[in-house]
Amino acid sequence: MNLNLSKLMDKIVGRQQKRQQERVASFCDLVKHIAAGQEPDADLVDEVLHNSGKSLNDLKAAVELRQKRLALRAQLDRVPDLTKEREANQKHISEAYAELQKAEERCEAVARPLIYRNEQLTDEIREADRAKNQLANTCPYEELLTTIAEVVAEIKAVNHKINDLTGRIQNCHREAGNLRQQASVSHRPDDADRLRAKADAFERGAKEMDAKVSPLRTQMADLQRRETELRERLLEP
Structure with missing residues (x-):
């Protein structure tokens, strides 16, 4: 039981x-x-x-x-797939670095002698510049030196005229702008007309001076070419 x-x-x-x-x-x-x-x-x-x-x-x-x-x-x-991808990437990286090393070696083989030669050329050019200065400083041709000095003086004079006119032109434009601004806020029509007339006069003056600048620039370019040609003659033996 x-x-x-x-x-x-x-x-x-x-x-x-x-x-x-x-x-x-x-x-x-x-x-x-x-x-x-x-x-x-x-x-x-x-x-x-x-x-x-x-x-x-x-x-x-x-x-x-x-x-x-x-x-x-x-x-x-995901670990197996991630690991597989990482290993493949690392393989490509290693291959790329190997190719880069080979390329660097090829570049070094080509560039090193050229770099050395360029250093020699730089030294030779530097020596040539010193020779150029000595040629210019030892020029025995008094007439040529006098002509160069005269051309340089003309260049300075023309440059001074250009700068003077340019400054005056800028002042005229500035004054004209100020006058037109005053005219735009004037509550008296007569004053506004007078201010605009003065602005017009300044702008006409600027235009007249600008017309003088163009031939001066042409003259400056001619003088600079003339100076270059004369200085080249300083280098003749």
């Missing part, structure tokens, strides 16, 4: 454990479905929560944890 009771108790405990496992499994399945984006039936949710002894907060926390772990697992599953 005691033996039969013991077996009965074992059978009941086994069934209870099985039902508990089924309730836990049902809750876990519900969590998986919701975490995967599937919307379950409300009655089913209520039934699973009741049978498993879980609350809505328990379900919410379990779903959030499941979603977080799914995201973490997705990151982990």
Whole structure:
């Protein structure tokens, strides 16, 4: 009799454990479905929560944890592909650096002797510049030196005229602008007309002076060419 009771108790405990496992499994399945984006039936949710002894907060926390772990697992599953891509990139980088080293070696082989030669050429050009200065400074032709001095003096005089006229032209434009501004805000028509007339006079003066500048610039260009030609003659032996 005691033996039969013991077996009965074992059978009941086994069934209870099985039902508990089924309730836990049902809750876990519900969590998986919701975490995967599937919307379950409300009655089913209520039934699973009741049978498993879980609350809505328990379900919410379990779903959030499941979603977080799914995201973490997705990151982990990417590691083989990421590693493969990184190794391929590293291979290309190594190949590129190897090519760069070869190119640098070729460049060095070509450039080094040219750099050395350019340094020699620079020294020779520097010496030639010193020779040019000595030729100019030791020119024995007094007439040529006098002519150059006269041309230089003319250049300075013409340049002074150009600068003077340019400054006066700018002043005229500035005065004309100020007068027209005053005319635009004047409340007396007579005063406005008088101011505009004065502005016109300044602008006419600027135009007349500007007409004088053009031939002076032409003269300046001719004198500068003349100076260049004369200075070239200083370099004749």
